[in-house]
Amino acid sequence: MTDDEEMSNMAGTLAEKVWDAHLVRRGTDGSPDLLYIDLHLVHEVTSPQAFEGLRLAGRQVRRPDLTIATEDHNTPTLDIDLPIADLTSRTQIDTLRNNAREFGVRIHSLGDADQGIVHQVGPQLGLTMPGLTVVCGDSHTSTHGAFGALAFGIGTSEVEHVLATQTLPLAPFKTMAINVEGELPPGATSKDIILAIIAKIGTGGGQGYVLEYRGEAIRRLSMEARMTICNMSIEAGARAGMIAPDDTTFEYLKGRPHAPEGADWDAAVEYWRTLRSDDDAVFDAEVTLRASDLEPFVTWGTNPGQGLPISATVPVPEQIADENERVAAERAIEYMGLTPGQPLREIPVDTVFIGSCTNGRIEDLRSVAKVVQGRKKADGVRVLVVPASARVRLQAEAEGLDQIFLDFGAEWRNAGCSMCLGMNPDQLQPGERAASTSNRNFEGRQGKGGRTHLVSPLVAAATAIRGTLSSLSDLDLPEGTDITSFDGTPLAPLDPRVLVQV
Amino acid sequence: MEKFTTHTGVGVPLRRSNVDTDQIIPAVYLKRVTRTGFEDALFAAWRGDPTFVLNQDAYRAGSVLVAGPDFGTGSSREHAVWALKDYGFRVVLASRFADIFRGNSGKQGLVAGVVAQEDIELLWKILETNPGTEVTVDLVNRTASAQDVTVPFQIDDYTRWRLMEGLDDIGLTLQHEDEISAFEATRASWRPKTLPARTLPKVEIEAARPVG
Numbered sequence: 001m002t003d004d005e006e007m008s009n010m011a012g013t014l015a016e017k018v019w020d021a022h023l024v025r026r027g028t029d030g031s032p033d034l035l036y037i038d039l040h041l042v043h044e045v046t047s048p049q050a051f052e053g054l055r056l057a058g059r060q061v062r063r064p065d066l067t068i069a070t071e072d073h074n075t076p077t078l079d080i081d082l083p084i085a086d087l088t089s090r091t092q093i094d095t096l097r098n099n100a101r102e103f104g105v106r107i108h109s110l111g112d113a114d115q116g117i118v119h120q121v122g123p124q125l126g127l128t129m130p131g132l133t134v135v136c137g138d139s140h141t142s143t144h145g146a147f148g149a150l151a152f153g154i155g156t157s158e159v160e161h162v163l164a165t166q167t168l169p170l171a172p173f174k175t176m177a178i179n180v181e182g183e184l185p186p187g188a189t190s191k192d193i194i195l196a197i198i199a200k201i202g203t204g205g206g207q208g209y210v211l212e213y214r215g216e217a218i219r220r221l222s223m224e225a226r227m228t229i230c231n232m233s234i235e236a237g238a239r240a241g242m243i244a245p246d247d248t249t250f251e252y253l254k255g256r257p258h259a260p261e262g263a264d265w266d267a268a269v270e271y272w273r274t275l276r277s278d279d280d281a282v283f284d285a286e287v288t289l290r291a292s293d294l295e296p297f298v299t300w301g302t303n304p305g306q307g308l309p310i311s312a313t314v315p316v317p318e319q320i321a322d323e324n325e326r327v328a329a330e331r332a333i334e335y336m337g338l339t340p341g342q343p344l345r346e347i348p349v350d351t352v353f354i355g356s357c358t359n360g361r362i363e364d365l366r367s368v369a370k371v372v373q374g375r376k377k378a379d380g381v382r383v384l385v386v387p388a389s390a391r392v393r394l395q396a397e398a399e400g401l402d403q404i405f406l407d408f409g410a411e412w413r414n415a416g417c418s419m420c421l422g423m424n425p426d427q428l429q430p431g432e433r434a435a436s437t438s439n440r441n442f443e444g445r446q447g448k449g450g451r452t453h454l455v456s457p458l459v460a461a462a463t464a465i466r467g468t469l470s471s472l473s474d475l476d477l478p479e480g481t482d483i484t485s486f487d488g489t490p491l492a493p494l495d496p497r498v499l500v501q502v
Numbered sequence: 503m504e505k506f507t508t509h510t511g512v513g514v515p516l517r518r519s520n521v522d523t524d525q526i527i528p529a530v531y532l533k534r535v536t537r538t539g540f541e542d543a544l545f546a547a548w549r550g551d552p553t554f555v556l557n558q559d560a561y562r563a564g565s566v567l568v569a570g571p572d573f574g575t576g577s578s579r580e581h582a583v584w585a586l587k588d589y590g591f592r593v594v595l596a597s598r599f600a601d602i603f604r605g606n607s608g609k610q611g612l613v614a615g616v617v618a619q620e621d622i623e624l625l626w627k628i629l630e631t632n633p634g635t636e637v638t639v640d641l642v643n644r645t646a647s648a649q650d651v652t653v654p655f656q657i658d659d660y661t662r663w664r665l666m667e668g669l670d671d672i673g674l675t676l677q678h679e680d681e682i683s684a685f686e687a688t689r690a691s692w693r694p695k696t697l698p699a700r701t702l703p704k705v706e707i708e709a710a711r712p713v714g
Contacts, residue, residue: 048535059672078710113703160672161675204571413710
């Protein structure tokens with residue numbers, strides 16, 4: 001038996017199976033493997049220099065039919081029918097449009113129903129599916145791992161490499177199983193699971209690993225809730241996070257514009273069912289978390305690992321033994337303008353941002369609407385609701401969610417990355433504090449001097465009502481309100497005859 | 503890509519852990535469409551602080567950054583590497599790097615060397631005691647030296663070879679084009695293609711307007 005045969009006969013993890021199925025060439029003498037890329041998503045920020053590189057080298061896009069572009073990071077969420085006011089943003093978007101035209105790449109531009117955050121556009125078009133390799137010049141590409149795809153962010157040089165060759169040289173990774181046992185308590189969501197995982201393993205804990213989320217709590221989650229978890233794998237330092245595909249995955253996919261049809265669908269599902277880690281597969285590391293112990297998580301600091309249950313208090317640095325962590329905590333508390341020992345629930349916010357590739361999908365908007373319906377936001381709090389894509393926006397409007405948000409006192413916007421990273425005009429002012437359903441609480445991420453607390457959509461909703469960091473248990477919810485099935489509710493089956501679907 | 507064998511330049515101690523890519527270059531600078539000219543954007547938020555290390559004369563011309571653990575976490579923006587290079591940095595030393603940042607560095611000729619945290623502390627002490635001290639980074643022997651101290655650093659063999667030869671990744675891969683074509687010929691028909699484009703019906707999007 002050769003080495004290769006021996007390898008393929010060994011029990012494998014999900015990630016290893018997908019890797020092996022894309023091996024163009026196995027590396028020798030320390031050189032990396034060459035992996036084929038099934039789907040390349042492109043946006044305006046990390047691509048201009050890559051297209052420029054192709055042009056300079058006289059190269060073409062090898063597979064425009066495996067490439068798709070959209071505009072998201074820079075796009076304004078107001079007045080999208082007017083010329084973009086910020087000249088550099090406009091130039092960057094124009095550059096993408098010109099490059100797409102020149103190289104024959106499909107693009108969904110501002111004003112198109114399929115424009116939106118790239119990590120929403122792939123799944124909603126049915127382009128993201130199990131067993132693929134998916135890349136994008138964006139670290140939150142890990143989102144697509146929720147379908148059982150091996151999906152990861154790449155830098156601009158790699159974007160150019162994939163455009164030119166449809167492959168990437170990659171060094172092997174290690175695998176980490178993250179078992180989430182039990183059942184989430186009412187009011188807790190998949191966002192709280194991932195924030196708890198990051199707090200547990202740290203922002204560097206996943207470095208060099210592909211994470212596989214497993215266990216009862218994960219299996220119960222809807223597709224969209226799974227995307228939230230995989231999305232934030234990068235915040236634990238992992239390039240990719242995966243969840244084995246199952247009936248929830250297949251149901252989400254079936255009937256979407258690019259989902260396989262007929263015999264192709266059957267062949268695909270048969271193959272997809274093999275995409276799970278074998279029972280005797282060996283992971284390089286394992287972590288276990290009990291979902292039933294979780295309560296809503298919020299971050300207090302300036303990295304996503306600095307999170308605590310909402311009933312906790314701001315840490316007291318003197319009580320932190322590790323010097324690096326203590327210094328980091330001191331610096332974070334100072335930047336965030338907090339007082340050690342202060343209850344998290346007493347922290348007042350200026351802004352609530354609901355959106356992003358982490359929590360800007362229809363299910364997130366429905367959860368928020370369920371909580372804020374018939375109420376008014378707290379005085380002085382700005383509430384921004386930004387759908388992840390134009391289709392999500394249309395769907396929300398078809399369900400009347402936009403009116404619920406407007407009546408609540410929130411602003412209802414066009415799709416895009418928006419205040420998650422403040423590349424467009426949606427930014428925090430210096431010293432302003434936000435509860436945000438996004439993914440990063442880095443210093444200045446949402447605007448220079450801005451302060452970010454990462455939260456779930458339910459915590460964002462409760463916070464918008466009360467004006468301080470809050471969870472559903474702080475609200476007087478009407479008798480009989482179901483607060484357990486936000487994440488579990490599957491999306492309505494996609495009916496191609498219905499005009500607007502997400 | 504420029505070949506890299508050894509480099510000697512002023513060492514800059516950056517006593518911070520978790521220096522994320524938003525600190526290295528804030529998103530507002532990512533709107534440019536060029537690959538150079540990012541030197542003003544490097545550590546933009548901190549550059550306004552007169553006590554920040556790069557605002558001190560002795561370190562201003564630095565080219566070897568000695569940073570705390572988990573350098574380069576966060577986004578995939580290669581602009582972080584461009585900004586470091588445009589400023590004049592050729593090497594970053596830290597005890598841990600974010601994966602994407604490390605990968606991006608290797609592709610752009612920036613050496614990201616992994617040094618044990620105790621050796622980082624040693625270098626910090628030298629560079630802080632004698633600001634302006636030069637560090638020699640020897641990629642052949644994988645060592646960094648300052649004054650009489652020499653510490654080893656790790657970098658994977660393949661990246662090191664490419665950096666030393668100054669090789670372009672795309673050119674290397676295209677040597678295997680026949681293997682790529684052979685792989686493509688076996689691609690299952692259920693796997694998606696973006697073209698011809700399939701979408702749900704086109705719908706007019708109404709622009710949201712400012713409130714109040």
